[in-house]
Amino acid sequence: MATVTLTDNRNGKKYEFEILSPSVGPDVIDIRSLYQTTGMFTYDPGFTSTASCSSNITYIDGEKGELRYRGYDISDLATKKTYLDTCHLLLTGKLPSKSELAAFDLEIRKRSFVHEGLKNLFYAFPDSAHPMAMMSSSVSALSAFHYEHLDIDQEEEFQVMARRIVAKIPTLAALSYRRSLGIPFIYPDIERSFTENFLYMMRAYPSAKTIIRDVEVKALDTIFTLHAEHEQNASTSTVRAVASTGAHPYAAISAGINALWGRAHGGANESVIAQLEMIGSVDNVDEFIKKAKDPDDDFRLMGFGHRVYKNFDPRARILKNLLDELKEDLGVDSELLEVAKKIEEVALTDEYFIKRKLYPNIDFYSGLILTALKIPKSLFTIIFVIGRSVGWITQWIELKHDKEMKIARPRQKYTGPVSKKI
Ligand code: CMC
Numbered sequence: 415m416a417t418v419t420l421t422d423n424r425n426g427k428k429y430e431f432e433i434l435s436p437s438v439g440p441d442v443i444d445i446r447s448l449y450q451t452t453g454m455f456t457y458d459p460g461f462t463s464t465a466s467c468s469s470n471i472t473y474i475d476g477e478k479g480e481l482r483y484r485g486y487d488i489s490d491l492a493t494k495k496t497y498l499d500t501c502h503l504l505l506t507g508k509l510p511s512k513s514e515l516a517a518f519d520l521e522i523r524k525r526s527f528v529h530e531g532l533k534n535l536f537y538a539f540p541d542s543a544h545p546m547a548m549m550s551s552s553v554s555a556l557s558a559f560h561y562e563h564l565d566i567d568q569e570e571e572f573q574v575m576a577r578r579i580v581a582k583i584p585t586l587a588a589l590s591y592r593r594s595l596g597i598p599f600i601y602p603d604i605e606r607s608f609t610e611n612f613l614y615m616m617r618a619y620p621s622a623k624t625i626i627r628d629v630e631v632k633a634l635d636t637i638f639t640l641h642a643e644h645e646q647n648a649s650t651s652t653v654r655a656v657a658s659t660g661a662h663p664y665a666a667i668s669a670g671i672n673a674l675w676g677r678a679h680g681g682a683n684e685s686v687i688a689q690l691e692m693i694g695s696v697d698n699v700d701e702f703i704k705k706a707k708d709p710d711d712d713f714r715l716m717g718f719g720h721r722v723y724k725n726f727d728p729r730a731r732i733l734k735n736l737l738d739e740l741k742e743d744l745g746v747d748s749e750l751l752e753v754a755k756k757i758e759e760v761a762l763t764d765e766y767f768i769k770r771k772l773y774p775n776i777d778f779y780s781g782l783i784l785t786a787l788k789i790p791k792s793l794f795t796i797i798f799v800i801g802r803s804v805g806w807i808t809q810w811i812e813l814k815h816d817k818e819m820k821i822a823r824p825r826q827k828y829t830g831p832v833s834k835k836i
């Protein structure tokens with residue numbers, strides 16, 4: 415058994431902890447008995463050095479810029495498979511055969527309708543409501559319509575619940591969007607594929623023909639695949655923390671949606687495009703790079719940097735290639751693309767960014783494609799939600815099967831007053 419020894423240099427006491435090896439990636443020190451044996455906690459704000467669980471879903475090598483779902487490279491999945499293939503892979507551990515995919519696809523199509531009563535919820539929101547607020551509330555409200563999912567413990571039940579979530583989230587996303595514009599709600603069209611149906615639910619008007627081009631479906635489907643899973647990020651850890659209490663799965667996913675909303679996480683894609691518009695021209699890039707480097711200025715270059723990737727985010731690379739391939743067909747805003755490319759070029763050769771290993775992340779390029787798909791900025795994080803819903807629920811299922819899981823309950827280093835009297 416490999417161990418690591420911790421020496422307390424106050425009294426010379428030595429403690430041994432086992433080193434556990436994953437299938438690939440850095441070893442981990444098993445400190446579960448640390449408090450019991452030493453009376454001490456670890457201190458790790460933001461969990462930069464803490465593995466909170468075992469997982470066999472996603473592997474990231476941040477130094478090399480690699481990402482794999484269930485062992486498959488993200489680039490292969492994004493270029494050779496569809497989002498629904500990826501959903502099947504994540505949920506079952508296996509890429510589907512042709513007939514399995516057809517059955518899975520049909521099930522998702524059939525489950526895409528939401529209860530009629532749920533629509534009333536959307537009427538209660540003010541016109542100014544952000545679609546993410548409606549999204550998280552409506553996913554939470556699903557727990558009132560599918561209360562039976564509170565008491566599930568069998569894989570078959572987990573899979574039904576998971577498919578409901580994957581199928582209904584695009585419908586709720588479209589309802590959020592349509593409510594924000596005050597336009598009539600549209601039912602899913604189950605003749606259409608998952609991604610085409612989402613674009614249809616966004617764009618369609620009653621009794622008018624809706625045009626959705628294959629190139630648009632391909633671009634958005636790739637974006638969904640790239641967002642599908644990303645191991646223990648902030649929103650997934652939130653889903654797991656809520657799930658660890660035994661709360662309803664829809665409550666856990668709704669909490670994940672709220673965690674994703676922040677600008678440091680999924681909200682970045684909305685901020686990137688706002689920032690590119692603000693920069694406006696390649697001539698202004700240097701000025702904004704200077705601001706981003708100024709320690710006295712809060713300004714950050716949105717779409718740059720990542721907690722795990724200390725190299726090019728592989729998802730950003732795939733999106734950059736996709737943009738180059740489809741920019742003409744999609745009608746990507748060439749001025750904004752020029753600004754983005756200039757920022758990337760300047761940042762990648764600048765000492766500040768090189769030293770801190772700040773590379774473009776997935777959000778840097780996704781907004782340009784989404785804008786070309788005529789998806790408004792306020793919907794960008796919703797697109798992330800649609801893609802990531804399968805990852806969250808896959809992690810939820812894994813947690814439910816994990817015999818070592820306990821309620822998430824970190825400790826703290828207390829710094830307040832010791833004792834006061836009234
Ligand atoms: N622009 C300028 N400086 C930056 C940036 C940036 N985008 N990101 C990090 N830094 C600097 C930061 O100021 C710090 O400098 P110093 O060491 O001098 O204090 C250093 O780099 C390390 O930053 P950090 O905040 O300690 O790093 P972190 O791992 O805690 O944060 C991050 C990662 C993604 C929150 C951060 O890089 C960031 O805020 N990026 C912009 C927002 C963004 O694009 N988010 C999307 C992430 S990818 C999609 C997702 O997973 O949700």
